[in-house]
Amino acid sequence: MATSLIFLLFVTLSFSASTLISAKSNATIIESTCKSTNYYKFCVSALKSDPRSPTADTKGLAAIMVGVGMTNATSTATYLAGNLSATVNDTVLKKVLQDCSEKYTLAADSLRLTIQDLDNEAYDYASMHVLAAQDYPNVCRNIFRRVKGLAYPVEIRRREASLRRICGVVSGILDHLGGTIQISWHDGKPVLTLDFHPISGLLATAGADYDIKLWLINSGQAEKKVPSVSYQSSLTYHGCAVNTIRFSPSGELLASGADGGELIIWKLHPSETNQSWKVHKSLSFHRKDVLDLQWSADDAYLISGSVDNSCIIWDVNKGSVHQILDAHCHYVQGVAWDPLAKYVASLSSDRTCRIYVNKPQTKSKGVEKLNYVCQHVIMKADQQQGDETKTIKTHLFHDETLPSFFRRLSWSPDGSFLLIPAGSFKVSPTSEAVNATYVFSRKDLSRPALQLPGASKPVVVVRFCPVAFKLRGSNSEEGFFKLPYRLVFAIATLNSVYIYDTECAAPIAVLAGLHYAAITDITWSPNASYLALSSQDGYCTLVEFEDKELGESVSISVGKKPVDGEEKKHDLEKADELMTETTPDESKKQAELEQNEANKQPLPSKITTDGEEREHVMQKTDDEVMTETRHEEENQPLQSKVNTPVSNKPARKRITPMAIDP
Numbered sequence: 171m172a173t174s175l176i177f178l179l180f181v182t183l184s185f186s187a188s189t190l191i192s193a194k195s196n197a198t199i200i201e202s203t204c205k206s207t208n209y210y211k212f213c214v215s216a217l218k219s220d221p222r223s224p225t226a227d228t229k230g231l232a233a234i235m236v237g238v239g240m241t242n243a244t245s246t247a248t249y250l251a252g253n254l255s256a257t258v259n260d261t262v263l264k265k266v267l268q269d270c271s272e273k274y275t276l277a278a279d280s281l282r283l284t285i286q287d288l289d290n291e292a293y294d295y296a297s298m299h300v301l302a303a304q305d306y307p308n309v310c311r312n313i314f315r316r317v318k319g320l321a322y323p324v325e326i327r328r329r330e331a332s333l334r335r336i337c338g339v340v341s342g343i344l345d346h347l348g349g350t351i352q353i354s355w356h357d358g359k360p361v362l363t364l365d366f367h368p369i370s371g372l373l374a375t376a377g378a379d380y381d382i383k384l385w386l387i388n389s390g391q392a393e394k395k396v397p398s399v400s401y402q403s404s405l406t407y408h409g410c411a412v413n414t415i416r417f418s419p420s421g422e423l424l425a426s427g428a429d430g431g432e433l434i435i436w437k438l439h440p441s442e443t444n445q446s447w448k449v450h451k452s453l454s455f456h457r458k459d460v461l462d463l464q465w466s467a468d469d470a471y472l473i474s475g476s477v478d479n480s481c482i483i484w485d486v487n488k489g490s491v492h493q494i495l496d497a498h499c500h501y502v503q504g505v506a507w508d509p510l511a512k513y514v515a516s517l518s519s520d521r522t523c524r525i526y527v528n529k530p531q532t533k534s535k536g537v538e539k540l541n542y543v544c545q546h547v548i549m550k551a552d553q554q555q556g557d558e559t560k561t562i563k564t565h566l567f568h569d570e571t572l573p574s575f576f577r578r579l580s581w582s583p584d585g586s587f588l589l590i591p592a593g594s595f596k597v598s599p600t601s602e603a604v605n606a607t608y609v610f611s612r613k614d615l616s617r618p619a620l621q622l623p624g625a626s627k628p629v630v631v632v633r634f635c636p637v638a639f640k641l642r643g644s645n646s647e648e649g650f651f652k653l654p655y656r657l658v659f660a661i662a663t664l665n666s667v668y669i670y671d672t673e674c675a676a677p678i679a680v681l682a683g684l685h686y687a688a689i690t691d692i693t694w695s696p697n698a699s700y701l702a703l704s705s706q707d708g709y710c711t712l713v714e715f716e717d718k719e720l721g722e723s724v725s726i727s728v729g730k731k732p733v734d735g736e737e738k739k740h741d742l743e744k745a746d747e748l749m750t751e752t753t754p755d756e757s758k759k760q761a762e763l764e765q766n767e768a769n770k771q772p773l774p775s776k777i778t779t780d781g782e783e784r785e786h787v788m789q790k791t792d793d794e795v796m797t798e799t800r801h802e803e804e805n806q807p808l809q810s811k812v813n814t815p816v817s818n819k820p821a822r823k824r825i826t827p828m829a830i831d832p
Contacts, residue, residue, distance in 0.1 A: 199227070199228065199231070200213075200214060200217045200218060200223060200231065201214060203217075203228055203231050203343055203346055204217065204339070204342075206342045206343060206345055206346035207338065207339045207341075207342030207343065208338050208339075208342060209335050209338055209339050209342075212335060212339065213235070213339045213342075213343075216234075216235065216238060216336075216339070217231055217234060217235070220234050220238075222234055228343065228346060228347055229288055229291075229347060231343060232288055232296075232340060232343040232344060232347065233285060233288050235336060235339050235340045235343065236281050236284050236285055236288070236300075236340055237285075238336050239277075239281050239300075239303060239333060239336040239337055239340065240278050240281045240282065242329065242332055242333045242336060243274045243275070243277040243278035243281060243303065243306075243333055244274075244275075244278045246271075246274045246326070246329045246333070247271045247272075247274035247275045247278065248271075249325075249329070250267045250268070250270050250271035250274065250326070251267070251268060251271035262317060262320070263320065266313055266314060266317060266320065269310070269313050270310035270313060270314075270326065273306040273307065273309050273310045273313075274306065274307065274310070274333075276302075276306050277302075277303040277304075277306040277307065277333065278303075280299045280300070280302040280303040280306070281299065281300070281303045283295075283299045284296045284299040284300050284303070284340070287299060293344050293347055296344055297341060297344050297345075298686070300337050300340045300341050300344065301337070301341065301686070301707070302686040302707075303333070303337055304333070304334050304337035304338070304341075305686060305687065305707065307329075307330035307333055307334065308330075310326070310330070311327075311330065353399055353401075353710075355375055355377070355383070355708060355709065355710055356375065356376075356377040356378065356379040356381065356383065356708065357379050358708045359377055359378035359379045359708055360377050360378045360411075360687070360690070360705070360706040360707070360708055361375055361376070361377040361690065361704035361705060361706075361708060361709065361710055362376060362377045362378065362411060362412060362413050362414075362575075362690045362691065362704065362706075363375070363376050363377070363412065363413060363414045363415050363690060363691045363704060364376070364415070364691050364692075364693050364702055364703075364704045364710065365415050365416050365417055365691075365693045366417070366693050366694065366695045366696060366700070366702070367417050367421055367696070368417055368419060368420075368421045368636070368696050369421040369696065370421070370445075371387060371695050371696055371697065372384050372385065372386060372402065373385040373386075373387055373399070373693075373695075373702060374415050374417070374424065375415075375704060375710060376412035376413075376414075376415045376426060377411065377412060377704070377708075378411045380406070380408045380409060380410060380411065380412065380428075381404045381405065381406050381408070381412075382404065382405040382406075382408075382412060382415060382424075382426055382436075383401065383402075383403070383404050383405075384401075384402040384403050384404075384405070384447075385399050385400065385401060385402060386399070386400045386402050387399055387695070387700060387712070388400065389699065389714070391714075391716065391717065396714070397700070397712060397714050399712070403446070403447075405424075405426075405436060405447050407434055407449055408426065408428045408432055408434065409428075409430075409432070410428050410429035410430050410432065411428060411429045412426050412427070412428045413427055413428060413429065413459060413460060413461050413462075413575065413576075414426070414427045414460065414461060414462050414463050414691075415427075416463055416464060416465060417465075418465045418469040419465060419467055419468075419469060420469050421438065422437065422438050422469065423435055423436065423437055423438070423450065423465075423469060423486070424436040424437075424438075424447060425463050425465065425472055425474075427459075427460030427461070427462070427463050427474055427476075428459070428460060429459040429460075430458070430459065431454070431455070431456035431457055431458055431459065431460060431476065431478070432452075432460065433452070433453040433454070433456065433460050433463070433474055433484075434449055434451075434452055434453070435449075435450045435451040435452075435453065435472075435486060435489075436448065436449060436450055437449075437450035451486070451489040452489075453472075453474075453484050453489060453490075453491075455482055455491050455494075456474065456476040456478055456480070456482065457476075457478040458476055458477035458478040459476060459477040460474050460475070460476050461475055461476060461477060461501065461502065461503050461504075461575055461576060462474070462475045462502070462503060462504045462505050462576065462577075462578055463475070463505060464505050464506055464507040464514075465507065466507050466511060467507070467509050467510075467511055468511075469486065470485070470486055470487060471483055471484060471485060471486060471492065471507075471540065472484040472486055473505045473507055473514050473516075474505065475501075475502030475503060475504060475505040475516055475518075476501075476502055477501045477502075479496065479498045479499060479500060479501065479502060479518070479520075480494055480495065480496040480498070480502065481494075481495040481496075481498075481502055481505055481514075481516045482494055482495070483495070483514070483540070483542065492540060493540070493541065493542060495514075495516065495524070495526060495542065495544070497524060497544060497547075498516065498518040498520050498522065498524065499518075499520045500518050500519040500520035500570055501518060501519045501520075501570070502516050502517070502518045503517060503518060503519055503574075503575065503576050503577040503578075503592075504516065504517040504576065504577040504578045504579045504591070504592075505517075505579075506579045506580055506581050506588065507581070508581055508585055508588075509581055509583060509584070509585045510585040511528065512527060512528050512585075513525055513526060513527055513528070513545075513588075513615065514526045514528075514542055515579060515581075515588060515590075517567070517577045517579050517590060517591070517592065518577075519568075519569065519570040519572065519577070520570075521549060521565050521566075521567045521568070521569050522547050522548065522549045522567070523547075523548040523549075523566075523567065523579075523590055524544055524546070524547055524548075525544070525545050525546040525547075525548070525615045525616075526542035526543060526544050526545060527542065527543055527545040528540060528541065528542055528543075529541050529542075529543050545615070546615055546616045548566060548590075548616070548617070548618075549565065549566065549567075550563040550564060550565055550566060551563065551564055551566055551595075551617075553596065553598065553599050562599050564596050564599065565594060566593060566594065566595065566608070566618070567592050567593060567594060568592045568593075568594045568628055572592060572628050572630075573628075573664065573688065574628070574630040574664065574688055574690075575690075576630050576631060576690060576691070577591050577592040577630060578591065578630070578631040578632065578633070578691065579591060579632060580632045580633050580634050580659070581634065582634045582657050582659070583634055583635075583636050583637075583638065583657070583726065584638070584657070584726050585612060586611070586612050586653065586657075587609055587610065587611060587612065587651075587657075588609075588610040588612070588615065589607055589608070589609060589610075589632040589634065589659060589661070590607065590608045590610065590618075590632070591607050591628075591629040591630055591631060591632050591661070592628060592629060592630065593605065593606030593607055593608050593618075593621065593629065594606065594628075595608075595621050604621075604623060605623065605625065605626070605627060605628045605629060605663065606621045606622060606623055606629065607621070607622040607623075607629045607632055607661050608620070608621055608622075609621070609622065620650060622661060622668070622670065625663055625666060625668075626663075627663040627664040627665050627666065628663060628664060629661055629662065629663050630662060630663065630664060630688070630689065630690075631661075631662040631689065631690070631691055631692050632659060632660070632661050632662070632692075633659065633660050633662075633692045633693060633694060634657060634658070634659045634694075635657065635658040635659060635660070635694045635698050635701075635720070636694055636696055636698070637658075637694075637696075637697065637698040637720075637723045638655040638656065638657055638723065638724050638725070638726045639655060639656040639657075639658065639671070639720055639721030639722060639723055639724060640655060640656070640721055640722045640723075640724050641654070641655060641656055641673060642656070642673060642721065650672075650675065651672035651673070653672055655724050655726060656671045656672050656673045656721060657671065657672045658670070658671045658672075658678075658698070658720055659671075660692050660694070660701055662689045662692045662703065663689070664688045664689060665682065665683070665684070665685065665688070665689065666680065666681060666682040666683075666684070667679075667680070667681040667682075667684070667689070667692065667701075667703065667713075668680055668681075669681075669701070671720075671721075681713065684703065684705075684711045685703070685705035685706075685707050685709060685711065686705075686707045687705055687706035687707035688705065688706045689703055689704070689705050690704045690705060690706060691703070691704045692704075698715065698720055698723070699714065699715055699717075700712055700713065700714055700715070701713040701715075
């Protein structure tokens with residue numbers, strides 16, 4: 171793909187230092203160079219003490235300081251791995267020290283790359299490598315914090331401060347040398363979330379600096395340049411880190427969720443000259459951090475997920491709690507609202523995904539009241555052991571040790587599919603777990619229909635593009651989605667992004683090495699021209715697609731509720747038998763009938779379609795996977811476990827959860 175990538179970092183001013191070199195003495199050059207840093211005295215002292223400084227130009231001075239940083243990082247790594255770890259008997263502390271030693275080794279490696287960047291005058295990359303080296307000690311400190319009762323040693327604290335100061339000096343000198351004009355997103359603090367306005371295309375970002383910032387994206391395609399981003403305004407109200415922001419479908423409202431349970435609704439106030447956002451309502455009930463939220467299609471309701479283990483459905487017009495969904499037993503890190511208004515979904519670090527169905531309650535005046543009841547609890551899969559007579563249950567999702575605050579899931583814009591991240595799938599009981607994203611069909615939300623791999627890192631965010639595209643036709647035999655159009659979606663792991671469309675089995679693009687810390691959120695622009703990513707490293711990445719690069723857009727009807735319980739007919743190709751609709755009343759009978767069928771024959775190794783056998787382009791699982799599904803009725807306090815296996819009738823078309831090999 172001809173996709174262009176730009177990295178938007180800190181704002182700096184660039185100018186050439188070559189004239190300074192010829193006009194001033196070496197001592198003056200050092201002083202002038204150090205004035206561009208935040209540690210003037212330290213910079214001057216360090217450079218004047220090095221015998222190479224009197225003959226060095228500005229780039230040479232930068233290289234000298236990088237060398238000082240390399241010495242610091244290398245000696246600290248040696249100190250941690252050798253001297254200190256050899257003197258302790260605590261195995262936990264030893265492990266922590268070894269991990270920290272590795273981080274300082276990575277810091278030294280980043281600084282070595284900085285030297286190469288300086289030689290090539292690639293100052294943008296040099297800045298990124300220096301910032302990475304500066305951040306690795308912070309990771310070490312966080313490792314200590316995660317171990318209860320383990321104090322951060324004073325000597326390591328001193329060495330960390332020294333390396334951060336050295337890297338700060340190098341960054342200032344690189345700014346002095348002159349790189350690309352860069353963006354200060356949130357004062358260098360983690361960017362935790364972002365979202366595009368559905369009408370204007372403004373980009374909103376938020377993070378650990380407590381503010382929400384709005385940015386205008388200016389395309390450079392006409393001049394054959396990369397796009398630029400210009401700051402517009404800040405929305406200041408929160409008193410702590412903002413974890414999630416989402417515009418309402420109409421674009422008139424913006425919801426922001428933050429630490430401490432803060433949830434704010436902002437309202438757009440347009441005028442002839444500009445547009446401003448003001449606090450409209452403050453929604454108070456969550457006791458702890460709000461991690462994710464999503465709007466209903468009509469702007470009337472909002473669902474939020476929190477560290478207090480609950481989901482809350484809010485009546486936005488009243489500014490009050492409409493319904494509390496509190497069945498999870500650990501953090502709720504992702505929520506999604508069906509665009510057809512029938513379902514909501516939540517994903518938690520308790521290793522379950524809950525699917526709720528709307529069963530309206532009729533009021534006295536004949537008005538229906540929204541009422542969501544848990545229909546499925548997706549938690550484990552049944553897998554046969556070698557003798558095929560016994561099955562074991564394996565978890566489908568990562569536990570609370572997943573190194574991310576977020577597990578953001580997403581519905582397709584037409585409501586046909588639900589993408590769920592944070593998957594951990596075993597092809598066989600003895601195999602290693604594979605990081606995965608699960609694709610659920612609307613026709614059967616009790617089990618995954620497909621499994622997409624997540625490379626070496628866990629998947630933390632998924633997002634569908636809001637635009638549908640015409641079928642290309644060339645890859646129709648490879649796809650597994652029977653749709654009259656193509657949908658595009660992005661899957662973000664901790665360190666990479668996979669872009670898929672529904673007409674291809676393999677990703678249409680893979681983006682890796684974008685950030686030095688975990689990706690936190692992704693969002694598509696309303697016209698599908700941009701995909702934006704946010705990261706813990708304080709940066710955002712903007713992926714620009716050329717005109718019609720993803721295809722020619724088509725309109726789809728969104729927001730219509732199914733009539734008489736009839737769902738959309740769009741489904742996974744060759745998936746008729748997997749997509750078995752199960753209801754609490756009929757599931758037991760169906761399970762018994764299908765279990766008898768399923769036990770008679772082994773799982774076929776090939777897919778049979780209309781009598782013609784062909785090899786599957788996806789990696790098949792060795793055993794049949796059956797999701798453990800719990801049906802919950804509003805009048806049933808106890809949960810009943812129902813296994814709904816898939817029949818093995820050879821005359822019918824079938825598909826089981828499986829992994830695409832990119």
